Amino acid sequence: MKYFTISLLNSPLNPLTYCYENELSEGDLVEVTLRNRTLSGVVLEVCDAPDFKTTPVTQALFQQYSQKQMKAAKFISSYYFCSLGEALQLFTPYGVNREMENRKWKMGEPLAQGKGEERRGKRDEVKNSTLKLSSKQVEALELLQKYPVSLLFGDTGSGKTEIYMKWFEEVLAQGKRVLFLMPEISLTPQMEIRLKEHFGEAVVMWHSKVTRPTKKKLLEKIHSGEAKIIAGARSALFLPVKDLGLIVVDEEHDDSYKASSRPRYHARDMAIYMGKLYDVPVLLGSATPSLNSYVKYPHFRLKGGHFSATRHFSFEKSRDAITERVESSIVATVAKEEQAMLFIPTRANYKYLICEACGHTHECPYCSVAMSLHRKSNAIKCHYCNFSERVPQACSKCQHEMLVSERLGTAEAVYQFGERHPDMRVGQFDRDAVSTQNKLKKLLKAFNNREIDLLIGTQMLSKGHDYHDVTLAVILGLDNQLNMGDYRAREKALSLLIQIAGRSGRKKEAEVLVQSYNQAFFEPYIGQYEKFLEDEKKFRQGLYPPYTKLARIMFAHKYANKAEESMQEMLERLRLQDNIEIVGYGVSQIEKIASKYRYQILLRASKTTDLLKAIKQSKNALAEVDIDPVEFS
Ligand SMILES: [Zn+2]
Ligand SMILES: [Zn+2]
Numbered sequence: 001m002k003y004f005t006i007s008l009l010n011s012p013l014n015p016l017t018y019c020y021e022n023e024l025s026e027g028d029l030v031e032v033t034l035r036n037r038t039l040s041g042v043v044l045e046v047c048d049a050p051d052f053k054t055t056p057v058t059q060a061l062f063q064q065y066s067q068k069q070m071k072a073a074k075f076i077s078s079y080y081f082c083s084l085g086e087a088l089q090l091f092t093p094y095g096v097n098r099e100m101e102n103r104k105w106k107m108g109e110p111l112a113q114g115k116g117e118e119r120r121g122k123r124d125e126v127k128n129s130t131l132k133l134s135s136k137q138v139e140a141l142e143l144l145q146k147y148p149v150s151l152l153f154g155d156t157g158s159g160k161t162e163i164y165m166k167w168f169e170e171v172l173a174q175g176k177r178v179l180f181l182m183p184e185i186s187l188t189p190q191m192e193i194r195l196k197e198h199f200g201e202a203v204v205m206w207h208s209k210v211t212r213p214t215k216k217k218l219l220e221k222i223h224s225g226e227a228k229i230i231a232g233a234r235s236a237l238f239l240p241v242k243d244l245g246l247i248v249v250d251e252e253h254d255d256s257y258k259a260s261s262r263p264r265y266h267a268r269d270m271a272i273y274m275g276k277l278y279d280v281p282v283l284l285g286s287a288t289p290s291l292n293s294y295v296k297y298p299h300f301r302l303k304g305g306h307f308s309a310t311r312h313f314s315f316e317k318s319r320d321a322i323t324e325r326v327e328s329s330i331v332a333t334v335a336k337e338e339q340a341m342l343f344i345p346t347r348a349n350y351k352y353l354i355c356e357a358c359g360h361t362h363e364c365p366y367c368s369v370a371m372s373l374h375r376k377s378n379a380i381k382c383h384y385c386n387f388s389e390r391v392p393q394a395c396s397k398c399q400h401e402m403l404v405s406e407r408l409g410t411a412e413a414v415y416q417f418g419e420r421h422p423d424m425r426v427g428q429f430d431r432d433a434v435s436t437q438n439k440l441k442k443l444l445k446a447f448n449n450r451e452i453d454l455l456i457g458t459q460m461l462s463k464g465h466d467y468h469d470v471t472l473a474v475i476l477g478l479d480n481q482l483n484m485g486d487y488r489a490r491e492k493a494l495s496l497l498i499q500i501a502g503r504s505g506r507k508k509e510a511e512v513l514v515q516s517y518n519q520a521f522f523e524p525y526i527g528q529y530e531k532f533l534e535d536e537k538k539f540r541q542g543l544y545p546p547y548t549k550l551a552r553i554m555f556a557h558k559y560a561n562k563a564e565e566s567m568q569e570m571l572e573r574l575r576l577q578d579n580i581e582i583v584g585y586g587v588s589q590i591e592k593i594a595s596k597y598r599y600q601i602l603l604r605a606s607k608t609t610d611l612l613k614a615i616k617q618s619k620n621a622l623a624e625v626d627i628d629p630v631e632f633s
Contacts, residue, residue, distance in 0.1 A: 001019045001020070001021060001049075002019065002020055002021070002022075002023065002024070002046060003017055003018070003019050003046065003047050003048065003049050003050065003054065004017070004018055004019070004020060004024055004043050004044070004045065004046055004047060004057070005017055005043075005044045005045055005047050006018050006030065006032060006041040006042065006043055006044060006057070007041060007042045007044055007083070007084040007085040007088060008032070008034065008039050008040070008041045008085045009039065009040040009041060009042065009085050009088055009089045010085060010086060010089040011039070011083065011085045011086070012082075012083045012085070012086060013083060013085065014083065015044055015084065015085075016032075016034070016041075017047060017050050017054050018030075018032050018041070018054055018055060018056065018057050019049075019054045019055070019056050019057070020056055020057040020060075021056075022060070024043045024046075024057070024060065025043065025064075026043055026044060026045060026067070026070060027042060027043065027064045027065035027066065027067065027069070027070050027093070028042070028043040028060060028061075028063075028064055029041075029042055029060075029061040029062075029063040029064065029065070029093050030042070030043060030057045030058075030059065030060050030061060031057070031058040031059045031060075031061060032055070032057055032058060033055055033058060038058065040061070041057075041085075042065055042070075042084075042085070042088050044084070062095075063093040063094065063095050064093055064094050065088065065091060065093045065094070066094055066240070068277050068278065069088075069091045069093070069238075069240075070088075071277060072091075072270075072273065072274060072277060073087040073088045073090070073091060074087070075273060076090070076263050076265055076270070077263075078612070079612065079627060080262075080263045080264050080265050080625075080627055081264075081615065081619070081625035081627065082262045082263040082264075086262055086263050087263050090235070090238045090263060090265075091238040091240075092219065092238060092239050092240050093240060094223070094240040095219075095223050095240070129166075129169055130198070131162060131165055131166050131169065131198070133159075133162055133163065133166055134159065136302065137159055137162060137163050137166075137302070139300075140152060140154075140163055140300040140302050141163050141166055141167060143298075143300045144163075144167075144283055144300055145167070145281070146298075147281070147297070147298050148275065148276070148281055148282065149272055149275060149281070149282045149283075149284070149296075149297045150281070150282075150283055150284070150297055150298050150299065150300070151252070151283075151284045151285070151286075151289055151293050151294065151297045151298070151299035151300070152283060152284065152285040152286075152299070152300055152302065153286065153287075153289050153294070153299045153300065153301045153302065153529075153530070154285065154286075154287060154300075154301075154302035154303075154304065155287050155302065155303055155304035155502070156287045156304060156499070156502030156503070157304040157502070157506060158287075158302045158303060158304030159302070159304070160250075160285050160287075160302065161191070161194065163302075164180070164248050164250070164283070164285065165195075165198060165199075167246060167248075167283070168180075168199070168229055168246070171245035171246045172199075172202070172228050172229075174245060175243065176243045176244065176245025176246070177225075177227070177228050177229070177230065177241050177242065177243055177244055177245055178228065178229045178230065178244075178245060178246045178247075178248065179230050179232075179236060179237065179239075179241060179244060179246070179247045179248070179271075180195075180229060180230065180231040180232070180236075180247075180248045180250070181231075181232065181233070181234060181236060181237065181247070181248065181249045181250065181257075181267060181268075181271060182231065182232070182233065182250045182251060183233070183234075183250075183251050183254035183256040183257055183463070184233070184254075184256055184460075184463050185205065185206075185207045185231060185232055185233045186207045186208065186209040186233070186437060186440075187440065187460060187463045187465075188463060188465065189437070189440065189441050189444065190444070190465060190466050191231070192205050192231070195229060195231060199228070199229055201226075202226075202227065202228035202229055203227075203228075203229045203231060204218050204221055204222060204227040204229070204230050204231065204232075205218075205231050205232065206218060206230060206231070206232030206233070206235065206236040206239065207232050207233040207235070207236075208233065208235070209436075209437050219239075222239055222240065222241060222242075223240065225242050225243070234256075234257055234259070234267030234270075237267055237270055237271060237274060244278050244280050245280055246280055246281055246282075246283065247271050247274065247275050247280060247281070247282045247283070248282075248283045248284075248285065249267070249268050249271050249282065249283070249284045249285070250285045250286075251285070251286055251463075252268050252284040252285060252286045252289060252290060252293055253286045253288050253289055253290040253293075253491075253495055255492075255630045255631075258628075258630045258631075260631065262624070264625075264626050264627065266628055266630075268284065268293075269628070284297065287498065287499065287502060287529070288494070288495035288498050288499060288529050289529075289533070290491070291491060291533055291536050291537065291540065291545075291546060292545060292546045294530075294533045295537065295546045296546060301530065310505045310509050310510065311501055311504060311505045311509070311510050311511075311512050312509070312510070312511050312512065313501070313512045313514065313523070313526055314511070314512070314513055314514070315513075315514050315515075315516055315519040315522075315523070316513060316514070316515050316516075317515075317516075317517055317519075318476075318515040319476075319477065319479055319480070319515065319517075320344060320345075320346075320407065320408050320476040320477035320480070320515060321408065321476070321515070322408070322413060322416060322417075323515075325513070326342075326474055326476075326513065326515070327420075329472055329474065329511065329513055330342065330417075330454055330472065330474065331421065331424075333471055333472040333511075334421075334424055334453040334454065336471075338469060338470075338471040338472070338508075339447070339450065339452070339453060339454070339455070339467070339469050339470045339471065339472075340453065340454045340455075340470065340471070340472040340473070340474065341454070341455050341456075341457070341461060341467070341470050341472070341473045341474065341500070341503060341504060342413060342454060342455070342456045342457075342474045342476070343457065343458070343461050343462070343473070343474065343475045343476060343477075343500050344408060344409060344410050344413055344456065344457075344458065344476045344477055345458060345459065345476075345477040345478075345480055345481065346372070346407055346408065346409040346410065346458070346477065347372075347383075347409050347410050347411065347430040347431060347432055347458050348372035348373060348374050348381065348383075348409040348410070348411055348412075348432070349372070349373045349374060349375045349405065349409050349411045349412035349415065350372065350373040350405035350406060350407055350408065350409055350412060351370060351372050351406065351407030351409060352370040352372075352405065352406040352407055353370070353371065353373055353380060353391075353392070353403050353404075353405055353406075354403065354404050354405075354406055355395035355397065355398060355400050355402070355403055355404075356400065356402040356403065356404050357395065357398055357400035357402065358395060358397055358398040358400065360395055360396070360397040360398065362380060362392060362395075362396065362403070364382035364384065364385060364387050365387065366382070366385050366387055366592070366593075366594050366595045367382055367384045367385050367387075367590065367592055367593045367594060367595075368590055368591040368592040368593075369382060369383070369384055369590055369593075371387075371388075371389075372409065373391065373405055373409075373412075374388075374411065374432075375411065375412070375415060376411065378390060378391055379391060380392070384590070384593050384594070385593065385594040407477075408476070408477075410428055410429075410430045410432075410433075410456050410457060410458055411428065411430075411432065411433075413456045414426050414428045414456050417454060417456070424453050424454055425451060425452050425453045425454070426452070426453065426454045426455075426456060427443055427446065427447060427452040427454070427455045427456065428456055428457065429443060429455055429456065429457030429458070429460055429461055430457050430458040430460060431458070431460070434460065444465060447467060448466075448467065448468060448469075450469065455467075459496070461500060461503065462496060462499040462500045462503065465503060466506070467503050467504070467506065468506055468507055469506075469507060469508070470503060470504040470505070470506070470510060471504065471505065471508050471509070471510045471511065472504065472510060472511045472512075472513070473500055473501055473503060473504040473510065473511070473512045473513070474512075474513045474514075474515075475496075475497060475500055475501070475512070475513070475514045475515065476515045477515070478493055478496065478497060478514060478515065478516045478518075478522075479493075479515075479516050479517055479518060481493040481496060482516075482518055482521070485589065485632060485633075486632050487540070487543075487544040487545075488630070490521070490532075490536065490539075491532075491536060493522075494521075494522060494525055494529070494532055495529075497514060497522060497526075498526070498529060501526075545628065547606075548604050548605065548606055549604065549605050549606070549607070549608050549611045549627075549628070550583075550602065550603065550604055550628065550629060551602075551603045551604075551605075551611055551615060551625060551626065551627050551628075551629070552600055552601070552602055552603075552625075552626040552629040552631075552632065553567075553570065553600060553601040553602075553603065553615070553619075553623050553624070553625055553626070554588070554598065554599070554600045554623070554624040554625075554626065555567045555570075555598070555599040555600065555622050555623060555624070556593070556596040556597065556598045556599075556622075556624070557596060557597060557622060558595055558596055558597070559597070560597035562622070563596075563597045563598065563599045563622065564597075564599055566599075566620055566621075566622040566623065567585060567599040567600070567601060569620055570601065570618050570619065570620050570623055571585060571601060573617070573618030574601070574603070574614060574618045576618075577610075577613070577614035577617065577618060578610065578614075579605055579606070579607065579610035579614075580603055580604065580605045580610055580611060580614045581603065581604045581605065582601065582602075582603060583602040583603065583604050584601075584602045585599070585600065585601040585602070586599065586600070587599055588600045588633065589632065589633040590633050602632075603615070611627075612627075
């Protein structure tokens, strides 16, 4: 009998010891039992017979995690504070053919890593390509290819995608493969069409909306090497791609690259880690790059036409209201048979229901957040735990019968335009209206076929869609973003403004109307995002990333005192640590979510190693660690 330490997939437990009669090697996927449950596990190493009774491995599953996958998983586990089994759960192992059960590969040797390593940096022009780059684009590509990690800082409409695709051609010509990450790939069917038009069947799209049977088929294509361009959301990073030649992270500034549950990894940062591990170049792209990437990596600035010349910006002092000016601008645009877009950060009809008499907000019974009004279903819903109930007729505190709604949402704007302008064709673009891939494709098609005059939507509007004929973009609620208690609030608000404005004026000149009390902040940076980044550098120097490292430690428990005690206990231990700073601690901004009370500690250090060490030495069981956090509420 032989003994092995095995990490259980998706389990927070430390590795356990099991026995097996045959040889197993590191990375082998096996089936084991734990308290009568069948679980999957990954072999870590051979060990000595322990002095306790062990259960045998039920079976070997003939799949293996490569050495590099194992290494990356170990990194995730130690850097992002999760178990190895939780980190490994992210990865898809390399398959081994059933017929070759006699195992052709040797212990510890990855099945499918690149042979014929060519050094990067050499340009192979692809003959007879239909992709023609401008001289500026060629200059960009040549510069970007010189570095292991580089940033394409290109305005919307400046031709970033052609540059990506040209590089893809070159990688494919070398017999290698491309990993192409996009933050919300399921929201951007246009990119899929574009890639498939040029590269045909070699393109595989991988994201959460892909059905299970399709995933199986796609995985076969990836295993066989038939898939050459693997485009996907952050999970694509962990696919078993053979002979990787390039990783591209598009819209690298987007926060949806950061996982919001354990393992709380950042896909852009992991892409850079993987690039180093596999010795392949990593290209980041964005019209509004994060300060992080701008500071760390060499970039090429690609200007697209004249951003501020084709778009006329005006400001209105308001927070988020359909004012007369907003309404008349939209009506005038539609009258000219042109299209308009209206951005509102909130979905539903209204974000709050407030009592007119006592000012009481109707909160979710399980979370300390206001319930949003959904007129269509005559309900109020919690956007954190999905609890919903009928719209109350009176205040739950004082029984007063007048409840007023606040903070306009997309559904309400759609409703109001429908009431006042019955001839206007209005589309709703948010998570409530666009719940499936089909609905999304239909809506985008209808908009681009000009069957919709006005598209009203949330952040989804800004996600890399190509709208051809929008000549008016109206942006509401930007100050809500700017006033958030987040060191990146300025970056996020300005980037949002530029991304949404960039969806307009693709062919004709456009108007951009922004509601904000902070014109003085926004205006000088429009069309000059680099100027903002330079100013922001000074603001963050010595205080915030990328100049320092942050960690957020969260404590959640159904009893508030338990959560608080845990926080206090960890605080005491943290105070004994060197080279870290406790920036703040206490009740979280959102005190309760899904019946759990929430406390948190914010830590800062100038060195990653100091930060990780301090946390490792003081962490307790309830502490949930979020390294490089992007969320602070
Ligand atoms: Zn709730
Ligand atoms: Zn009241």
